[in-house]
Amino acid sequence: MTIEDRGEAKLLTHALARHTLTDLRSVETEQVAFRKGLVKLGRICGYEIIDGIMETAYETVQTPLTETTGERVVGMDDVVIINVLRAATPFVEGLLKAFPRARQGVISASRDEEGGMDEEGAFDIEVDYVKLPEITPEDTVIIADPMLATGSTMATVLEYVREMGDPARLLVLSAVSAPEGIVRLDEQFPDVDVLTVAIDDHLDDDGYIVPGLGDAGDRAFRTT
Numbered sequence: 763m764t765i766e767d768r769g770e771a772k773l774l775t776h777a778l779a780r781h782t783l784t785d786l787r788s789v790e791t792e793q794v795a796f797r798k799g800l801v802k803l804g805r806i807c808g809y810e811i812i813d814g815i816m817e818t819a820y821e822t823v824q825t826p827l828t829e830t831t832g833e834r835v836v837g838m839d840d841v842v843i844i845n846v847l848r849a850a851t852p853f854v855e856g857l858l859k860a861f862p863r864a865r866q867g868v869i870s871a872s873r874d875e876e877g878g879m880d881e882e883g884a885f886d887i888e889v890d891y892v893k894l895p896e897i898t899p900e901d902t903v904i905i906a907d908p909m910l911a912t913g914s915t916m917a918t919v920l921e922y923v924r925e926m927g928d929p930a931r932l933l934v935l936s937a938v939s940a941p942e943g944i945v946r947l948d949e950q951f952p953d954v955d956v957l958t959v960a961i962d963d964h965l966d967d968d969g970y971i972v973p974g975l976g977d978a979g980d981r982a983f984r985t986t
């Protein structure tokens with residue numbers, strides 16, 4: 763298993779995840795490679811969640827030659843993936859390769875960057891569109907967003923997701939997290955598991971993660 767417990771967050775430490783994140787961090791990585799990198803990272807993270815978080819059960823299987831014992835992942839049909847528009851879109855595309863039958867939710871939530879951070883280090887969050895499935899007690903819910911910076915976006919998204927039901931597991935999945943965002947979620951949602959490939963150093967005065975990878979949405983969608 764390549765998930766390491768870091769207290770308020772769990773690190774996905776697969777070597778290929780770290781390798782792919784390094785490509786994403788590089789300023790040399792242009793739009794297409796950046797988008798493909800997010801898809802690849804989503805797929806690796808999905809496999810890591812299956813390997814490190816989900817359970818398996820033995821079952822009897824008949825091969826062409828004989829009966830033997832096989833093993834299956836439990837709960838693959840009870841997975842909900844939530845796409846936080848817009849930067850999560852390629853990340854979710856990768857996750858869906860690991861969870862092809864996931865039910866999906868979409869929420870458009872973005873930071874009011876012109877307003878800046880308040881004295882508590884939070885942004886106002888604009889929510890424009892919400893379409894979330896009902897959540898059942900069997901579900902594993904994965905809220906995907908490549909960046910967890912101040913945690914303002916994810917805290918807002920979690921309020922909406924909570925209204926849809928109480929799942930077996932509620933996971934926040936990011937590629938890069940800042941300590942500030944991890945602490946905010948731990949204080950407000952102590953029962954939520956934060957999974958991330960990297961915990962970076964700090965936020966700059968504009969709320970960007972340092973060293974980070976820049977603005978994930980802008981790099982994936984070629985906007986400024």
Ligand SMILES: O=P(O)(O)OC[C@H]1O[C@H](OP(=O)(O)OP(=O)(O)O)[C@H](O)[C@@H]1O
Pocket residue numbers: 846847848849850871872873885907908909910911912913914915916943969977978979980
């Ligand atoms: O933890 P926070 O401080 O809230 O920052 C993280 C959010 O910022 C980015 O989205 P952004 O608001 O830039 O929207 P975009 O995906 O449309 O670019 C990112 O994808 C997160 O949703």
Ligand SMILES: O=c1cc[nH]c(=O)[nH]1
Pocket residue numbers: 849909911969970971972974975976977978979
């Ligand atoms: O560093 C950051 C912070 C928020 N959103 C991003 O895309 N990057």
Ligand SMILES: [Mg+2]
Pocket residue numbers: 849977978979980
């Ligand atoms: Mg953005």
